[in-house]
Amino acid sequence: MNFLNKKLQEISKLKSGVKRLTLTDYRNYKSLRINAEISPIIITGENGSGKTNILEAISFLTPGRGLRSSKLSDIKRIRSSEEINGLNTENAWSVAADILKNDEEISIGTAVQRVVRENTEDDDFHKFDRRIVKINQQKITQQSELGKYISAIWITPQMDRLFSGGPQPRRSFLDRLVYAFDLEHAKRTANFEHLYRQWFQLLKSGNRDVHWLQSIESDMASLGVAIAAARREQIARLNTFIENEPDDIFPDIRIELDGTVEKMLDTEPAIKAEDFYAENLAGQRNNVLYNDSVDGVNRTDFKVFLKKKNMPAELCSTGEQKALLISIILAQTKCQILNKGFTPVLLLDEVTTHLDDQKRDALLQKIYDLQLQAWITSTEESNFSLLQNKAQYFKIKDGKLF
């Protein structure tokens, strides 16, 4: 056994993942409790039975808006009019879990909280939903804290179009790869977006307070360069890993970042790049006025190539694209295990779709060998005959597990 596999096994021997999961008023589930005993966990059921909902709930144990990027208010279980009849209480969703991190048990709870803020100027009430998170019953203020205890990597059917569709989902995907390694990255991207909106609105409103604008541009530039540097580091890490540890079944790939600020860092030290980026933003103030796009880390994209054929991913077949995506995910998973010292949870929604039998079985075998926790959904139980009694099986019907 090579050094890499030995190291991976040493880490995954200490178990990490979700042990118990409890959903309350979560989408189609009034209340659901799952005990995970062995991995992989295979969830089967008809379309619309609630398979993805379970994976989504697990993704809410990590920072962000879950694997569907949902509005928090959409998750609360919609009750039938019969059920509401006579009740004057609102329901609220929550996800609670006991998780293991290297055999240590930790409890995580997350729920939504309605915040009502009084706006004194027009006596109006401003309402919004906020996600609250508790770790071992203690409320935490930064969701990024969760990353110290649990990490999840997911593949969903929407991602079948990751390479051929628009850049936004690709950029989010890229940033998720980064913040698994660099918890600050989530904060930086959120702060950058906040500043960008502020800058945009200021310019739109016709405000030409140069000092104010310059100060925002300078903050955007320093955050932007940090974001670009972290993205570069992660892509380099994955490319090097794939180069040194090619997979025997899933294709060799090369990932190329495509962004002006990222490119600038090829030749300029960070401090210079910040100055250039700030100047660059100042030079684009009119773009906002004329509704032209603004260049910078908000536009960064990446391209994936199938190395053997030097073929860009978007020109590959659907099945090939799925295999490329799995190559990225497998490399990311292994890098994460080595770097963070605990295994991530894999959430693989309908992952077997578009894969030929050989690749499907190879993927299942690799997941099994890695001994990490994987939650896999499918409409067909027959997809998993390779695993037989080496997996835990659940069937869902009418919001209940069997």
Ligand SMILES: Nc1ncnc2c1ncn2[C@@H]1O[C@H](COP(=O)(O)OP(=O)(O)O)[C@@H](O)[C@H]1O
């Ligand atoms: N807020 C909600 N309240 C109740 N049911 C919901 C809510 N949001 C989605 N659903 C239901 O959940 C089901 C979809 O579950 P999903 O997990 O996507 O199914 P699948 O098993 O196909 O993955 C749909 O039937 C949908 O109507």
Ligand SMILES: [Mg+2]
């Ligand atoms: Mg689904």
